[in-house]
Amino acid sequence: MITCPECEGRVAxxxxxxxxxxVECAECRSELEVVGLDxxxxxxxxxxxxxxxx
Amino acid sequence: MNDPADDGYAVALLKSMxxxxxxxxxxxxxxxxxxxxMRAMGYTAHLDKAGNVVGVLDRGRGPTVMMLGHIDTVPGSxxxxxxxxxxxxxxxxxxxxxxxxxxxxxxxATGFCGRVVVVGAVEEETPGxxxxxxxxxxxxxxxxxxxxxxxxxxxxxxxxxGKLDLHYRVERPATHPSSPWPKAVELAAEVWRALLTHLGxxxxxxxxxxxxxxxxxxxxxxxxxxxxFSVRTxxxxxxxxxxxxxxxxxxxxxxxxxxxxxxxxxGRSDPVVRALSAAIRDQGARPTAKVKTATSDMxxxxxxxxxxxxxxxxxxxTLCHHDDEHIELADYLAAVRVLTGALTxxxxxxxxxx
Numbered sequence: 001m002i003t004c005p006e007c008e009g010r011v012a013x014x015x016x017x018x019x020x021x022x023v024e025c026a027e028c029r030s031e032l033e034v035v036g037l038d039x040x041x042x043x044x045x046x047x048x049x050x051x052x053x054x
Numbered sequence: 055m056n057d058p059a060d061d062g063y064a065v066a067l068l069k070s071m072x073x074x075x076x077x078x079x080x081x082x083x084x085x086x087x088x089x090x091x092m093r094a095m096g097y098t099a100h101l102d103k104a105g106n107v108v109g110v111l112d113r114g115r116g117p118t119v120m121m122l123g124h125i126d127t128v129p130g131s132x133x134x135x136x137x138x139x140x141x142x143x144x145x146x147x148x149x150x151x152x153x154x155x156x157x158x159x160x161x162x163a164t165g166f167c168g169r170v171v172v173v174g175a176v177e178e179e180t181p182g183x184x185x186x187x188x189x190x191x192x193x194x195x196x197x198x199x200x201x202x203x204x205x206x207x208x209x210x211x212x213x214x215x216g217k218l219d220l221h222y223r224v225e226r227p228a229t230h231p232s233s234p235w236p237k238a239v240e241l242a243a244e245v246w247r248a249l250l251t252h253l254g255x256x257x258x259x260x261x262x263x264x265x266x267x268x269x270x271x272x273x274x275x276x277x278x279x280x281x282x283f284s285v286r287t288x289x290x291x292x293x294x295x296x297x298x299x300x301x302x303x304x305x306x307x308x309x310x311x312x313x314x315x316x317x318x319x320x321g322r323s324d325p326v327v328r329a330l331s332a333a334i335r336d337q338g339a340r341p342t343a344k345v346k347t348a349t350s351d352m353x354x355x356x357x358x359x360x361x362x363x364x365x366x367x368x369x370x371x372t373l374c375h376h377d378d379e380h381i382e383l384a385d386y387l388a389a390v391r392v393l394t395g396a397l398t399x400x401x402x403x404x405x406x407x408x
Contacts, residue, residue: 048345
């Protein structure tokens with residue numbers, strides 16, 4: 001388990017975590033990005049970019 | 055020559071597609087050529103009744119994954135040429151680059167278990183999106199869908215705004231300009247004003263969560279007038295309420311819906327998004343998630359297909375429809391590898407999500 005940096009809720013760690021993988025906090029729905037593997041670290045994921053065009 | 059694992063072949067395929075002009079409604083020659091190329095790569099390929107080219111690779115038991123791009127372009131010629139690692143040509147990014155990448159990736163993904171369906175759709179650049187509509191009506195929903203548009207090789211598009219295209223026309227009896235009765239062109243202007251009022255002060259063509267609005271045309275005089283409006287709509291936009299508001303504000307004249315398609319958006323945990331993101335990471339890049347303020351065939355298919363989906367493809371979308379349209383060959387080849395990896399990973403990603 002890892003701790004959500006937004007709400008401090010407990011988040012299930014991915015089975016095979018990879019850097020830049022996105023996981024979601026089930027309690028506050030924040031999107032978290034894996035930023036370190038040993039130890040496993042997550043941070044709030046970057047915002048989804050808004051882009052013009054097709 | 056027909057070895058899809060060969061980068062030289064992937065580049066030659068894209069160049070041959072650029073060498074064959076295919077503006078909307080004139081895709082026939084390219085569709086036939088692509089069908090032949092796909093057959094040479096091992097696909098079972100045919101042209102459907104809409105003129106779409108459809109290629110299938112059956113690789114045993116497993117999910118059906120569809121990759122759908124479009125083979126039409128906007129009009130205009132961009133001389134096809136290689137320059138400093140770039141390939142120039144009309145459609146290089148919108149969307150022959152993404153289309154060719156999908157064709158090559160399907161053939162390369164020999165580790166994928168299931169059915170790969172690659173569609174080159176016609177008429178995406180027209181209001182009706184007839185090719186994608188035909189697929190939606192006549193093809194069973196696949197288990198997963200990748201739409202081919204230029205997201206950039208290290209980015210995944212999660213969704214697009216929708217669109218509501220309106221046409222207004224009105225006629226009024228001839229009258230003196232100083233008469234107190236509203237003139238036709240004034241009524242058309244009034245509909246535009248009512249539309250702005252209904253949408254509120256925060257309209258934006260750069261924000262995904264706000265409607266954007268364009269006055270496309272306004273023509274008229276005292277007795278006759280017409281106007282066209284285009285609203286780019288965010289998720290949850292109530293098109294019927296918008297039409298009701300406009301008709302209440304201006305009961306005279308006729309307000310028609312020319313084209314309407316809803317916004318679409320998936321989450322980052324969508325299995326297709328995860329598979330593409332993982333494949334981007336495997337190429338050493340940090341995947342970016344985007345939403346777009348225009349529309350694509352993803353909107354058309356998402357209206358009825360509730361399946362995992364995302365849009366992906368190489369190319370800089372600011373070059374779409376541009377006189378300088380070109381694609382970086384390194385980005386194109388990276389996208390072929392990303393799509394190949396994502397296809398191979400998709401069955402696992404789907405089962406993890408379910």
